[in-house]
Amino acid sequence: MKKQQEVTEKTRQRFVDAFWSLAEEKAIPKISVSELAKRAGYNRSTFYEYFLDIDDLVSYIEKRLLEEVQQTIVRTLPQMETPDSLIQSNLFQTIFAAMNEKIYLLLGPNGDPAFPSKIKTELMPAVVSQLPVSINLPNIDYLISFVNSAAFGLVQYWNEQGKNIPPEEISTMMQNLVLHGLAAYLEPAADHSALRPAVSP
Numbered sequence: 001m002k003k004q005q006e007v008t009e010k011t012r013q014r015f016v017d018a019f020w021s022l023a024e025e026k027a028i029p030k031i032s033v034s035e036l037a038k039r040a041g042y043n044r045s046t047f048y049e050y051f052l053d054i055d056d057l058v059s060y061i062e063k064r065l066l067e068e069v070q071q072t073i074v075r076t077l078p079q080m081e082t083p084d085s086l087i088q089s090n091l092f093q094t095i096f097a098a099m100n101e102k103i104y105l106l107l108g109p110n111g112d113p114a115f116p117s118k119i120k121t122e123l124m125p126a127v128v129s130q131l132p133v134s135i136n137l138p139n140i141d142y143l144i145s146f147v148n149s150a151a152f153g154l155v156q157y158w159n160e161q162g163k164n165i166p167p168e169e170i171s172t173m174m175q176n177l178v179l180h181g182l183a184a185y186l187e188p189a190a191d192h193s194a195l196r197p198a199v200s201p
Contacts, residue, residue, distance in 0.1 A: 012050050014040045016061055020102060027110040028058065058112055065103055066122045104159040107152065116156070120148040150177050 018040035022031050031054055037047045051057040106115045124144045137143065151174050158170050176184040 008050075011042070011046070014042070015047060015050060015057060019057060019061065020105075023105055023110070028054075028106075028112050061102075062106060062112065062115060062118055063122070065100075065106075066119065069099060069103070070123055099155070104155075107156045108159060116148070116152055119152055120144060124148045147178055150174065 015036065018036050019031065021039055022036060033044055033047055033054060036054065036057075037044050040047075051060065106112050124147060133140075133143065154170065154174050154177070158165060
């Protein structure tokens with residue numbers, strides 16, 4: 001029984017490895033079962049013993065990746081009670097450290113268009129649970145949506161730009177945007193009183 005399980009896992013992993021190999025060469029939606037099975041060294045019928053289709057394989061891969069990041073967040077970080085504890089915790093640097101090139105590939109222009117939505121559904125609740133807010137906060141889904149858009153939109157753009165900024169700087173920027181919004185980067189408002197029209201008595 002154990003031997004059969006090992007063979008099953010090995011076969012499944014070969015399909016996963018073949019997928020990543022192809023994903024580096026072409027857009028994920030253009031990968032076919034035939035070429036993936038050939039790259040893995042099996043025939044189409046063997047592929048269908050493990051996955052329904054390419055989308056099913058992609059979902060399997062993405063779920064595993066997000067679970068790894070989620071476990072890292074929960075395992076390495078305590079529950080944060082204040083904004084200061086969030087800053088001291090390096091939450092966003094921990095997220096960056098847990099993410100690997102495969103996640104960036106899925107977020108890229110040739111990746112899975114549905115992946116950002118899966119991040120929001122499966123990963124962001126774990127991230128928000130580490131923030132100094134109550135998960136029972138009214139409209140918490142809007143907070144999750146904001147953090148997801150701000151954090152992973154920034155990650156996606158950073159990856160598209162060839163990671164031309166150190167990850168520590170990106171994680172600090174992400175933290176500032178989540179905690180303070182654009183106000184963290186806006187210059188103090190200048191005194192424009194001289195430009196205001198005079199008010200008639």
